[in-house]
Amino acid sequence: MIQRIFSIVLWLLIITGPSEIGAEHQTSLTFNDILPEDHKSYDKMRPPKKEGTPTTVFFHVTVMGLDSIDETSMTYAADIFFAQTWKDHRLRLPENMTSEYRLLEVDWLKHMWRPDSFFKNAKSVTFQTMTIPNHYMWLYKDKTILYMVKLTLRLSCAMNFVIYPHDTQECKLQMESLSHTTDDMIFQWDPDVPLVVDENIELPQLALVKNYTADCTQVYSTGNFTCLEVVFVLKRRLGYYLFHTYVPTCLIVIIFWIKPEAAPARVTLGVTSLLTLSTQHAKSQASLPPVSYLKAVDAFMSVCTIFVFMALMEYCLVNIVLGDTPPPKTGGPNKDDKMYERNNLSRNSFTKRERDNSTDGGVPWIQRQENSMLLNAPQPVVPVPPPVTAAGAPEKPADPTKLTPAQIRLRRAINIDRFSRVFFPFLFTVLNCAYWYMFYEYL
Numbered sequence: 001m002i003q004r005i006f007s008i009v010l011w012l013l014i015i016t017g018p019s020e021i022g023a024e025h026q027t028s029l030t031f032n033d034i035l036p037e038d039h040k041s042y043d044k045m046r047p048p049k050k051e052g053t054p055t056t057v058f059f060h061v062t063v064m065g066l067d068s069i070d071e072t073s074m075t076y077a078a079d080i081f082f083a084q085t086w087k088d089h090r091l092r093l094p095e096n097m098t099s100e101y102r103l104l105e106v107d108w109l110k111h112m113w114r115p116d117s118f119f120k121n122a123k124s125v126t127f128q129t130m131t132i133p134n135h136y137m138w139l140y141k142d143k144t145i146l147y148m149v150k151l152t153l154r155l156s157c158a159m160n161f162v163i164y165p166h167d168t169q170e171c172k173l174q175m176e177s178l179s180h181t182t183d184d185m186i187f188q189w190d191p192d193v194p195l196v197v198d199e200n201i202e203l204p205q206l207a208l209v210k211n212y213t214a215d216c217t218q219v220y221s222t223g224n225f226t227c228l229e230v231v232f233v234l235k236r237r238l239g240y241y242l243f244h245t246y247v248p249t250c251l252i253v254i255i256f257w258i259k260p261e262a263a264p265a266r267v268t269l270g271v272t273s274l275l276t277l278s279t280q281h282a283k284s285q286a287s288l289p290p291v292s293y294l295k296a297v298d299a300f301m302s303v304c305t306i307f308v309f310m311a312l313m314e315y316c317l318v319n320i321v322l323g324d325t326p327p328p329k330t331g332g333p334n335k336d337d338k339m340y341e342r343n344n345l346s347r348n349s350f351t352k353r354e355r356d357n358s359t360d361g362g363v364p365w366i367q368r369q370e371n372s373m374l375l376n377a378p379q380p381v382v383p384v385p386p387p388v389t390a391a392g393a394p395e396k397p398a399d400p401t402k403l404t405p406a407q408i409r410l411r412r413a414i415n416i417d418r419f420s421r422v423f424f425p426f427l428f429t430v431l432n433c434a435y436w437y438m439f440y441e442y443l
């Protein structure tokens with residue numbers, strides 16, 4: 001019996017005790033407690049306008065992540081905390097509210113007026129519900145309501161690739177009012193901290209160089225609709241393209257002039273270079289949508305392709321100039337072989353002696369041979385054997401003043417080749433300098 005009385009007293013203490021210590025913390029709040037006394041007077045479809053001025057909703061955005069920038073679909077993904085703050089003077093404060101703010105049930109928003117903002121350029125919005133739905137609502141002492149929500153957005157971003165890969169893209173995050181014109185509601189950035197962007201955002205190909213907030217209020221036929229936007233300025237890093245596109249392409253074009261005398265090597269290299277270039281070109285825009293305009297990288301690649309093609313053509317021209325001579329008895333249409341045959345020189349003996357005795361200032365032996373033949377000067381090392389009349393073409397290389405037609409053609413061909421070997425690399429260097437000078441400001 002005593003025990004029972006004791007437990008009843010204890011029970012009474014437990015239920016009455018706290019109410020004496022801090023009533024406002026313990027009384028559970030119902031939605032009706034914050035509605036005005038006359039529930040009918042609260043119209044949740046009407047914004048809380050005070051003296052006819054439009055309701056101001058303050059925005060704050062914290063960007064926690066930017067990723068998955070996709071050029072093909074022109075979209076990117078963002079992880080944000082999105083906070084909206086507005087003052088609803090019609091609400092009643094819970095009694096004896098001593099703390100700065102109080103957490104409210106988010107479900108009550110369905111029965112209250114709330115800003116009808118939507119993400120204008122969003123393709124999809126993911127609201128996370130783990131471990132609990134990621135949003136909350138606070139009621140401040142001055143009847144201000146804060147609604148905060150964490151979202152993952154897939155946003156569209158119009159991109160222009162005219163100067164790709166030197167481009168800078170501006171990607172936006174726009175929030176507009178769905179049904180309230182500026183007469184009823186306006187959005188404004190939080191005066192203290194409108195936007196916070198995580199400093200550690202790392203993107204594989206682009207660098208976040210700037211972020212700012214702006215107003216994008218739109219005029220429609222139905223009226224003006226308030227809109228706010230966050231702008232991310234993303235600049236493409238050139239490193240990837242420098243090492244995967246520009247340097248290899250230049251090397252391919254340069255390699256073409258390394259050994260102009262060797263016909264098989266030259267033709268093979270030319271064709272291989274053309275193929276490699278087209279592979280490089282395809283690779284350089286694997287991640288891009290097939291745009292119809294000319295991009296900077298296209299221009300560069302096209303010029304490189306033209307260079308390799310022209311080098312092949314130049315070789316053809318040299319061959320055509322040489323080509324009218326009677327076909328050689330043996331071997332392919334090698335210019336060097338023709339040279340030797342015409343002068344009736346033994347290639348082996350010539351090569352051997354010259355290579356063993358390389359004291360001529362490092363000038364390649366074949367070039368020296370060309371020089372000596374062009375000028376028709378007496379051979380410095382190997383004296384030209386006395387002209388022996390062949391069965392076919394009679395030649396008189398010993399005559400210093402008169403050149404046979406074959407020799408004139410040879411001379412012309414060699415001149416074309418020699419000129420090209422200087423002119424093409426020179427032109428390529430000039431064009432390269434022009435290209436990089438043009439895009440210097442975008443680096």
Ligand SMILES: *[C@@H]1O[C@H](CO)[C@@H](O)[C@H](O)[C@H]1NC(C)=O
Binds near residue numbers: 023
């Ligand atoms: C609120 O506080 C006042 C005194 O400040 C007190 O008289 C009243 O009973 C309290 N109301 C509630 C519901 O606790």
Ligand SMILES: *[C@@H]1O[C@H](CO)[C@@H](O)[C@H](O)[C@H]1NC(C)=O
Binds near residue numbers: 201
């Ligand atoms: C965003 O902009 C602010 C102010 O312009 C700047 O201080 C901040 O460093 C920027 N953040 C990033 C990640 O660029």
Ligand SMILES: *[C@@H]1O[C@H](CO)[C@@H](O)[C@H](O)[C@H]1NC(C)=O
Binds near residue numbers: 183223224
């Ligand atoms: C909409 O905005 C334009 C200027 O941006 C202004 O001239 C016009 O009066 C506005 N209309 C309304 C209905 O507020």
Ligand SMILES: *[C@@H]1O[C@H](CO)[C@@H](O)[C@H](O)[C@H]1NC(C)=O
Binds near residue numbers: 356357
């Ligand atoms: C180089 O040529 C000179 C004559 O021009 C000759 O005397 C010498 O033996 C040659 N040297 C070699 C390594 O063949």
Ligand SMILES: *[C@@H]1O[C@H](CO)[C@@H](O)[C@H](O)[C@H]1NC(C)=O
Binds near residue numbers: 344385388389390391
């Ligand atoms: C080339 O020279 C060799 C001797 O070195 C001679 O037997 C041959 O007939 C010559 N051929 C021509 C086409 O002059």
